[in-house]
Amino acid sequence: METLATFDIVADATNCRHSEGSFVTLKNGRLLYIYTRYLAGRGGDNDSADLACCFSDDGGMTWQMGDVLVRHEEEDMNIMSVSLLRLTDGRILMLYLRKRHAADGSVYCMPFCRWSSDEAQSWSEPVSCLQPDGYHVVNNDRLVQLSSGRIAFAMSYHWNGRRTHNPAFAIYCYSDDGGATWQQSPNPVFPSMESGTVVGWQEPGIVELAPHELMMWLRTDLGYQYLTFSHDDGQSWSNPRPGLPFRSPTAPMSLKRDPTDNSLIAIWDDQRPLWGNTFERYAQMSDRRPLVIARSRDNGKTWGEHQLLENEPGHGYCYIAIHFHEGKLLLGYCCGFHGNGHSCLMDTRIRVLKNF
Numbered sequence: 297m298e299t300l301a302t303f304d305i306v307a308d309a310t311n312c313r314h315s316e317g318s319f320v321t322l323k324n325g326r327l328l329y330i331y332t333r334y335l336a337g338r339g340g341d342n343d344s345a346d347l348a349c350c351f352s353d354d355g356g357m358t359w360q361m362g363d364v365l366v367r368h369e370e371e372d373m374n375i376m377s378v379s380l381l382r383l384t385d386g387r388i389l390m391l392y393l394r395k396r397h398a399a400d401g402s403v404y405c406m407p408f409c410r411w412s413s414d415e416a417q418s419w420s421e422p423v424s425c426l427q428p429d430g431y432h433v434v435n436n437d438r439l440v441q442l443s444s445g446r447i448a449f450a451m452s453y454h455w456n457g458r459r460t461h462n463p464a465f466a467i468y469c470y471s472d473d474g475g476a477t478w479q480q481s482p483n484p485v486f487p488s489m490e491s492g493t494v495v496g497w498q499e500p501g502i503v504e505l506a507p508h509e510l511m512m513w514l515r516t517d518l519g520y521q522y523l524t525f526s527h528d529d530g531q532s533w534s535n536p537r538p539g540l541p542f543r544s545p546t547a548p549m550s551l552k553r554d555p556t557d558n559s560l561i562a563i564w565d566d567q568r569p570l571w572g573n574t575f576e577r578y579a580q581m582s583d584r585r586p587l588v589i590a591r592s593r594d595n596g597k598t599w600g601e602h603q604l605l606e607n608e609p610g611h612g613y614c615y616i617a618i619h620f621h622e623g624k625l626l627l628g629y630c631c632g633f634h635g636n637g638h639s640c641l642m643d644t645r646i647r648v649l650k651n652f
Contacts, residue, residue: 297589297603297649297650297651297652298649298650298651299647299648299649300356300357300624300648300649300650301356301357301358301646301647301648302645302646302647302648303350303358303359303645303646304631304643304644304645304646305331305350305361305643305644305645305646306642306643307339307632307638307642307643311333311334311335312334312335312336312337312338312339312343312642313332313333313334313339313343313345313639313641313642314331314332314333314334314348314642314643314644315331315332315334315376315615315630315641315642315644316331316332316376316377316378316435316436316437316615316617316630316644317329317330317331317332317378317436317437317617317628317644318330318331318378318379318380318436318437318617318619318628319380319437319617319619319621319626319628320380320381320382320388320416320619321382321619321621322415322416323415324415325353325355326351326352326353327351327352327353327355327356327619327621327626328349328351328362328380328416329349329350329351329352329359329617329628329646330347330348330349330365330378330380330390331347331348331349331350331378331436331628331644332345332346332347332348332374332375332376332377332378332436333345333346333347333348333364334374338637339639339641339642341376342373342374342395342403343373343374344368344373344374345368345374345375345376346364346366346367346368346374346375347364347365347366347367347375347376347378347392348361348362348363348364348365349362349363349364349365350362350646355621355622355624355648356621356624356626356646356648357648359646365416365419366390366392366410366419368394369394371396372394372395372396373395373396373397373403374394374395375392375393375394375395376392376393376395377392377393377433377434377435377436378390378391378392378436379391379392379434379435379436379437379438379439379449380437380439381439381440381441381447383411383441383447383474383475384441384445385474386413387411387412387413387474388411388412388415388416389409389410389411389439389447389474389475390409390410390411390412390419391407391408391409391425391434391438391439391449392407392408392409393405393406393407393408393432393433393434394406394407394408394422398429402431403431404429404430404431405430405431405432405433406424406425406426406429406430406432407424407425407426407432407434407449407451407469408422408423408424408425409422409423409425409475409478410422410423411474411475423475423476423477423478425469425478426469426478426480430453430454430455431453431454431455432451432452432453432454432467433451433452433454433464433498433499434449434450434451435499435500435501435548435550435615436615436617437550437616437617437618437628438450438501438502440502440503440504442504442507443504443507444507444529445472446470446471446472446529447470447471447472447474447475448468448469448470448471448502448510448530449469449470449502450466450467450468450469450500450501450502450512451466451467451469451500452464452465452466452467452496452497452498452499452500453465453466453467453484454496462496463487463493463494463495463496463497464487464495464496464497464498465484465485465486465487465496465497466484466485466497466500466512466514466524466533467480467481467484467485468480468481468485468502468510468512468526468530468533469481470530481530481531481532481533482531483531483532483533485497485500485512485514485524485533485536487536488535491518491536492518493516493517493518494517495516495517495546496516497514497515497516497522497536498514498515498516498546498548499514499515499548500512500513500514500515501513501548501549501550501551502530503551503552503553503560503596504553505525505595505596506595508527508528508529509525509526509527510525510526510529510530511523511524511525511596512524512525512526512533513539513542513549513551514536515544515546515547515548515549516544516546517546518538519538519543519544519545519567520538520539520540520542520543520544521538521539521542521544521549521564522536522537522538522539523536523537523538523539523542524536524537541590541598541599542562542564542566543566543567543568544564544565544566544567545565545567545583545584547564547565547584547612547614548564548614548615548616549562549563549564550562550563550564550615550616550617550618551563551618552618552620554591554620555620556620556623557593559591559592559593560591560592560595560596561589561590561591561618561625561652562589562590562591562592562599563587563588563589563590563605563616563618563627563629564587564588565583565584565585565586565587565588565612565613565614566586566587566588566590566602567583567586571586571588571604571607573585573586573607583612584612584613584614584640585606585607585608585609585611585612585613586604586605586606586607586613587604587605587606587607587613587616587629588602588603588604588605589602589603589605589652590602590603591652601652603652605627605647606631610633610634610635611631611632611633611634611640612630612631612632612634612639612640612641613629613630613631613640614629614630614640614641615629615630615641616628616629617629623650624648624649624650625648625649625650625652626646626647626648626649627645627646627647627648627649628644628645628646628647629644629645629647630642630643630644630645631643631644631645
């Protein structure tokens with residue numbers, strides 16, 4: 297594995313946090329990275345934020361800062377956690393979270409989508425992906441289009457606006473009309489009493505293993521990413537079990553299929569002892585390391601070819617966007633120092649790799 301280029305977007309006095317994003321390749325070859333840029337406050341999840349961008353015209357070797365692409369509305373707390381997906385019909389679909397205050401003082405967090413037919417020059421009016429209101433989490437870079445043409449993502453639902461008061465459960469969401477309308481699986485993935493989880497099933501993602509067969513992974517507080525499977529297009533799901541290859545703190549994993557060879561690539565904070573670190577079960581934000589990449593060549597049955605990406609003490613690495621472009625692997629992820637009022641979520645790194 298060789299790193300060809302890195303580009304850091306660092307918090308400053310004007311923008312106190314630059315965090316999670318997603319890539320798309322435009323038809324003219326330009327690479328576009330859209331991410332959450334915080335405007336005021338201390339970079340907390342509920343502080344004011346818009347969706348801004350940077351772009352590369354040389355395959356990711358250099359990057360230029362762009363403008364704000366989507367601004368939060370006056371009644372919003374912020375918009376954040378963007379996913380981008382090039383649809384088979386040529387459009388670009390964007391999904392993001394919109395946060396606002398509820399009448400009872402809690403916070404609503406709701407997914408919305410827009411699409412662009414002119415290569416991100418303009419975007420449609422936002423479409424709500426679900427009802428009713430509540431606190432929902434869809435991680436960045438989570439949209440997928442299945443072999444059937446269906447567009448899908450997974451979200452965690454924290455039952456009400458006070459997300460710290462209840463364990464989350466996971467819901468599979470999908471659209472069969474290009475993102476115009478959305479539906480939810482009738483069978484959410486609930487945490488069982490026997491699982492022992494306090495936080496529940498958080499920050500899920502999905503990948504298609506075969507037609508009608510899906511795998512969902514789940515952030516937990518149980519020391520591993522948990523896995524659940526569906527054999528009926530997401531209508532029902534198996535009882536989640538520990539993904540033993542994915543020892544992990546309470547931090548998200550990212551996983552995508554490599555279009556060049558059809559293998560699966562996973563990136564997560566791998567806390568197995570082989571990397572020389574020792575962590576408690578309830579790891580701190582700064583314990584979101586080491587960041588490791590691995591590949592599966594048998595559709596997720598086994599994982600190998602592990603390589604270390606990041607492991608600097610005091611730093612955390614998370615919310616990874618994965619993008620394949622002309623034989624290169626582009627990653628975008630939070631990479632900041634955690635301490636002295638700074639959070640690992642405040643800084644973002646774009647990294648370009650080859651030979652993995």
